[in-house]
Amino acid sequence: MTNTTAESYELLVVGGGVAGLTAATFTARAGLSTLVVDHGESILRRNAHLENFPGFPAGVNPRLFADMLQTQATRNGADYQKGLVDDLSGTIEEGFVATVGAVDDTDEPDSREINADRVLVASWADVSYLDGLDVEIRDAGSKQYVDDDGLGRTNVAGIYTAGRIAERYHQAIIAAGDGAETAITLIHDSDTPFYNDWVVPEGYFTDRGREVPPGCEEIDAAEQAARQAASRAAMQEYFADSHDQRQRTHPSLVDDEQGRIGWDDDTDSS
Numbered sequence: 001m002t003n004t005t006a007e008s009y010e011l012l013v014v015g016g017g018v019a020g021l022t023a024a025t026f027t028a029r030a031g032l033s034t035l036v037v038d039h040g041e042s043i044l045r046r047n048a049h050l051e052n053f054p055g056f057p058a059g060v061n062p063r064l065f066a067d068m069l070q071t072q073a074t075r076n077g078a079d080y081q082k083g084l085v086d087d088l089s090g091t092i093e094e095g096f097v098a099t100v101g102a103v104d105d106t107d108e109p110d111s112r113e114i115n116a117d118r119v120l121v122a123s124w125a126d127v128s129y130l131d132g133l134d135v136e137i138r139d140a141g142s143k144q145y146v147d148d149d150g151l152g153r154t155n156v157a158g159i160y161t162a163g164r165i166a167e168r169y170h171q172a173i174i175a176a177g178d179g180a181e182t183a184i185t186l187i188h189d190s191d192t193p194f195y196n197d198w199v200v201p202e203g204y205f206t207d208r209g210r211e212v213p214p215g216c217e218e219i220d221a222a223e224q225a226a227r228q229a230a231s232r233a234a235m236q237e238y239f240a241d242s243h244d245q246r247q248r249t250h251p252s253l254v255d256d257e258q259g260r261i262g263w264d265d266d267t268d269s270s
C-alpha cells in the first residue's frame with residue numbers, strides 16, 4: 001500500500017525510547033499536541049535487568065519498563081505511531097514536514113507526512129534524516145551526535161534534541177531526565193503558560209491566596225484516593241506476569257549457535 005496522509009501536531013518527537021517518551025509525557029501534559037514516531041526498539045531493550053533506575057529497588061525488566069514509558073506518554077495525551085522518519089524539512093516560521101516510512105508489521109501507510117511546529121530529535125543512531133536542515137552534527141568516529149545549547153535547543157530554531165543522540169551519558173535515568181529538561185525548554189519556548197508540572201493536594205496554593213500556577217493541578221482527597229487506586233491496579237497488572245518479549249542482544253551476536261536475537265537496526269555498535 002502506498003499513499004500519503006498529512007497530520008499536524010505542535011510537536012513531533014522522533015524516537016520513542018527513554019528520552020523521547022519522557023519528553024512526550026511532559027509536553028502532552030503541558031497541553032502541546034504531541035506525536036511520537038518510533039522506528040523500532042529502544043536500545044534499553046538489550047539490557048538484561050535494569051537495576052539503577054530510581055523507583056525499582058529490586059530492578060525491573062527493561063522491556064516491561066519501555067512498555068510502561070510508552071503507556072505513560074499516551075495515557076497523558078501523546079499520540080504514538082510506529083514509523084521511520086526518513087526526511088525532515090521546513091523552518092519554525094513555516095512549520096516542519098517529516099516524511100515517515102512504514103515499519104514492517106504495522107498497518108501504517110508506506111509513506112506519510114507529518115506537519116509539526118517543532119521537532120524533538122530523540123532517535124539513535126542514524127541522523128541522515130536531518131540532512132536537509134543545517135543542524136550542527138558532531139562526528140565522533142563511527143557515531144554522530146547532535147549539538148545543543150545544553151538545554152536541548154539545536155542551532156536551528158524549532159529543532160530540539162535529547163538523550164543519547166545529544167551525547168548525554170549512556171544511562172537510562174540521564175536520558176529520561178534529559179528528555180524532561182528538553183521538553184520543559186521547549187514548553188517555555190512555545191509560550192505555553194508553565195510553572196512546574198506538579199500535582200498537589202487541594203488548597204496547597206489556593207489556601208495561601210495563590211492561583212494554581214499553570215502546569216500544576218490541585219486534587220482533593222477523593223481524587224487522590226481514586227488515582228492511587230488506579231495506580232495500584234495498573235502496577236499489579238504490569239507485574240502480575242513475566243514479560244513475554246524475548247531478550248535482545250547486540251546485532252553482531254545474532255544468528256549464532258545460541259539462537260540469540262537482535263533487531264533489524266544494526267547501525268549502532270553500542
Ligand SMILES: Cc1cc2nc3c(=O)[nH]c(=O)nc-3n(C[C@H](O)[C@H](O)[C@H](O)COP(=O)(O)OP(=O)(O)OC[C@H]3O[C@@H](n4cnc5c(N)ncnc54)[C@H](O)[C@@H]3O)c2cc1C
Pocket residue numbers: 014015016017018019020037038039040041042043044045046047048049050051052053083084085086122123124125126129162163164165169170171172173175270
Ligand atoms: C546492552 C545495554 C545495556 C544497558 N543497560 C543499562 C542499565 O543497566 N542502566 C542504564 O541506566 N542504562 C543502560 N543502558 C543505556 C540505556 O539503554 C540508554 O542510555 C538509553 O536507552 C538512551 O535513551 P535514548 O532515548 O536516547 O535512546 P533509545 O532508548 O535507544 O531510543 C531511541 C529510539 O529512537 C528510535 N529511532 C531511531 N531512528 C529513528 C527514526 N529515524 N525515526 C523514528 N524513530 C527512530 C529507535 O527505534 C529507538 O526506539 C544500556 C544500553 C545497552 C545497549
